[in-house]
Amino acid sequence: MSYGYNPYAQQGGGAGGNFNEGYSAPPGAYPPQNAQISPEAQRWFSMVDRDRSGKINAEELQRALINGRGENFSDTSCKLMISMFDNDASGTIDVYEFEKLYNYINQWLQVFKTYDRDNSGHIDESELSQAFIQMGFRFSPEFIQFLVKKNDPRNQKEVSVDQFIVVCVQIQRFTEAFRQRDTQQNGIISIGFEDFLTVALGCSI
């Protein structure tokens, strides 16, 4: 059994979602605070930071991110992404942290686009299965169905880019925890109750 994980192994062009181009820019933009911040990330930061606090929270990020269905990214995905780059647990990120997040999101958009072979803006079971195979996972059809159903409980057919990011980050975290305990590398672990709870709760989003 393989569970290697490299979401950036195959990257294409384009995007299955976008920073919201329809969002109107504020009158000015912050002057660059550091030559290392790319002008593009700086420009986006200025637009996303609607209250001009110099910090971006999950709500501001959510307003700026639109998936391939024309919907804002989910609460869960925005909180997850902020938390991944929010080093001081303040619930916000500054422009330096934002640049890393900006690059991270763009990498995911490229990955998603690669798997969205019919350019529908979302991926179906077949495309999701292919995506995981490319990442080194061989999941059963039942597990793929479970993943899609969990993320799309009403329609049970498609996964949008924000849902895709959440699923992949969750699987990445659980896989890492599993791998650490799979000392014989045979895809089966023995795990005690409290350790099981620690992994299950600790890796949950």
Add this chain to the structure above:
Amino acid sequence: MSYGYNPYAQQGGGAGGNFNEGYSAPPGAYPPQNAQISPEAQRWFSMVDRDRSGKINAEELQRALINGRGENFSDTSCKLMISMFDNDASGTIDVYEFEKLYNYINQWLQVFKTYDRDNSGHIDESELSQAFIQMGFRFSPEFIQFLVKKNDPRNQKEVSVDQFIVVCVQIQRFTEAFRQRDTQQNGIISIGFEDFLTVALGCSI
């Protein structure tokens, strides 16, 4: 090792949180649609259903629920509770589903109050540890610290009633999944990668 789970084993009076009494009632109240709905649940439903759609969603529930710190219940807790009683996956509950939720929340408030021995409106590590012992769990101090830190990442000291509900429901779900696989009842399971992911993702909130 024991992991029996009965959150309602010990119930006290009072509440560590409240439906928001400060919330102003709408001009009228719905006439009872069914004699089986208690007048109290009907009255609360009418107040919580701000847009008078006949359905309550997580946002409406959140506006009505205040924890012992004077804060609205978290997004996560409200979405969790709606989802537990939302049989058609619509994201909303009707008055019949609401009555069950109303009773469920009141039971949790009573349980929480029992463990909040100093009536602070939140429970600390020591009180949380006692709560789990009463529920039949014997967790290590490290695990209790982990639970508190996960729920209160900035202060790492206290758990509010909405956080308590989420933690208990999560542990309840993971315990049930663990127990099903613990065929020898010795507190250790062997689990394969895909089953592990299914449990971890399926029981996550």
